[in-house]
Every structure is written in structure tokens, then in C-alpha cells.
Amino acid sequence: MEGLISLLINLVLPILLIVAALITGTIIEKRHYQSIDKREALLGNIVLLNGKEYPKDTPVANVQFVSGSVVISYDYFKRFLAGLRQIFGGEIKSYVSLLDRGRREAILRMKGKCPDADIIINLRLDTSSISKGRRKRGLGTVEVFAYGTALKFAGSPE
Amino acid sequence: MILTNIESVPGKKIVEHYGLVSGSTVRAKHVGRDIMASLKNIVGGELKGYTELLEDAREQARERMTKQAEELGANAVINIRFNTSSIAQGASELYIYGTAVRVE
Incomplete structure (x- = not known):
């Protein structure tokens, strides 16, 4: 009986969590991508440049710093996949899509602060890992x- | 106050430089947000509490910088840079700096 309970806790619970995370994570990701695509189409008229140059012969009406x-x-399932990947090495696709979502979302929020601007110049992207500080396992954020x-x-x- | 992260203010001429201005804040996250974040971490997605926390902190650092620039008599800050550094477990410093200038 005791063995059964410990088996339940040690094996079944993590599997349940992974399955739950797989389902919810997939739904969340799909919805997020849909919303990103929609808003990108809406704000697509703003040109993004990561250089400092801009057409100097056109008079500028308004300058605004936006961010x-x-x-x-990461969800539990993605972390599980990444854990497997770390045994064999190679690209961790599930993390790539997560960072792609994050970057596109940040850019959209930036654009959302100046919906009537024509261009955004000197675009910079900063990525920083916020971990909880537990020695080995970070929060994956x-x-x-x-x-x-x-x-x-x-x-x-x- | 005009802010830019390039060396000039497009469409305006810089008439005076006042040197470097900066603003910073050190923030810690609170336990309530931490618990919510840990739960959210199972299913993944955006951690809104943390997004807000960092936005607030950046806003405060920016306000401190613009206040410093105002005191010098500037009306714009150019070449803005951001810096985020984690200084202790659960606390990070947000630092923003730029050059205070007066434009026409």
C-alpha cells in the first residue's frame, strides 16, 4: 500500500503535470500566436529600423521614446523536453518558439505606445533571464x- | 522632456550639452507575486506580475533621470541606455542613463 502511494506521488503526479502542461501550454501558445499575428497586421505600417539613420530631408513632427x-x-512540458535535449544536445525547439513569442510581443507593445508613428529607429532588444536563484534550477523565466x-x-x- | 536613444533629436538642433544624467532603482519582488509566478510557471505563458514590476521600476528610474535633467535646465535627454543587473537573489537594479541637452 505504501509502495503504491509513493509510486503515485513520484511517477504519476509528474506525468499528470507534464500532460496538463502540454495541453494548456499548447493552447496558450496557439492563442498567443493568433493574437500576435492579428496585432502585427494592425501595426504593420510602422517601419522598424535598428540603425540610427532616418530620411533627413523629411521634416519630423514628433519624436517619442518608446519601450x-x-x-x-516556460511551461512544465517544455522544461521536460529541454531536460531530455540536454542529454543529447542540439536545438531546443520549444524554447526557440517561446523566445520568439516574447520578442514579438515586446515589439508589439512598444509599437502600441506610438500607433501613429511612421518609423521607429535604433530599435534595441534586451533579453535577460530572471531566475529564482536556486542554485541549480532556475525559474526558467x-x-x-x-x-x-x-x-x-x-x-x-x- | 524629449527622450531619444540616438545621438540627436530628429528635426531639432542641439544648442547646449549638460553632460551625463542617470536614474536607478533597486527592486525586490514580493512573496505574493512569487507564489503566483510559481503556479503560472507550470502552464507557462506571460507572468503579468513580473512584467508590471519591471515596467514600474523602469518608469521610476526614467522619472529620476528626467528630474535630474530638468534640474540642470535641459529639455531633452539623448543617447539613452538601459542596464539591468541582478544584484542579489530576487532583487535587481534598473539603471538608465543618457546625455542631457537643450534643443531649440
Whole structure:
């Protein structure tokens, strides 16, 4: 009886958690990508440049410093996959998609602060890992921070 | 107060430089948010509590920097840079710096 209980706790519970995380994580990711695609289409008229150059012959009407950030975390299933990957090495695809979501979300939030701007120049992206500080196992959480200078040209439509 | 992260203010001429201005804040996360984050960590996705915390902290650092610039008589800060460093377990410093200038 005792053996059965410990088996339940040690084996069944983690498996249940992994399955639950797989289902909810997949749903959350799918919804997030849908929302990202929708908003990217809406704000697609703002040109992003990571250089400092801008068309100097056009008069600038408004200059605004904009930024956006998001803290995003891996789910239990992704961490499990990554754990397997770390045995054999290679690309951890599940983490790639997570960081892609984070970056695109941060950029969208930045754009959302200046919806009528024409271009954003000197775009910078910062990624920092926020771990809980437990010696070996971090929380698996990253912050993505995007910032740039938004310009609105004089005479361009509102 | 105009802020940019390039060396100039587009469309305006810089008439005076006042040197470096900066603002910083050290923030710790509180236990309630930590517990919520741990729960959210099972299913993944955005940790809104942490996003807000970091946004608030950056906003405060930015306010401190612009206040310093105002005191010098500047009306713009150019070449802004951000720096985030974790100084202790569960606490991080947000630092923002730039050059205070006066534009026409």
C-alpha cells in the first residue's frame, strides 16, 4: 500500500503535470500566436529600423521614446523536453518558439505606445533571464525588453 | 522632456550639452507575486506580475533621470541606455542613463 502511494506521488503526479502542461501550454501558445499575428497586421505600417539613420530631408513632427516589455516563462512540458535535449544536445525547439513569442510581443507593445508613428529607429532588444536563484534550477523565466525612438513625419496622414 | 536613444533629436538642433544624467532603482519582488509566478510557471505563458514590476521600476528610474535633467535646465535627454543587473537573489537594479541637452 505504501509502495503504491509513493509510486503515485513520484511517477504519476509528474506525468499528470507534464500532460496538463502540454495541453494548456499548447493552447496558450496557439492563442498567443493568433493574437500576435492579428496585432502585427494592425501595426504593420510602422517601419522598424535598428540603425540610427532616418530620411533627413523629411521634416519630423514628433519624436517619442518608446519601450515595451514582457516576462514570459516556460511551461512544465517544455522544461521536460529541454531536460531530455540536454542529454543529447542540439536545438531546443520549444524554447526557440517561446523566445520568439516574447520578442514579438515586446515589439508589439512598444509599437502600441506610438500607433501613429511612421518609423521607429535604433530599435534595441534586451533579453535577460530572471531566475529564482536556486542554485541549480532556475525559474526558467525570461524578460524581453524592446526600445527605440519613434518618429512621426510632418504631413503624413494621422 | 524629449527622450531619444540616438545621438540627436530628429528635426531639432542641439544648442547646449549638460553632460551625463542617470536614474536607478533597486527592486525586490514580493512573496505574493512569487507564489503566483510559481503556479503560472507550470502552464507557462506571460507572468503579468513580473512584467508590471519591471515596467514600474523602469518608469521610476526614467522619472529620476528626467528630474535630474530638468534640474540642470535641459529639455531633452539623448543617447539613452538601459542596464539591468541582478544584484542579489530576487532583487535587481534598473539603471538608465543618457546625455542631457537643450534643443531649440
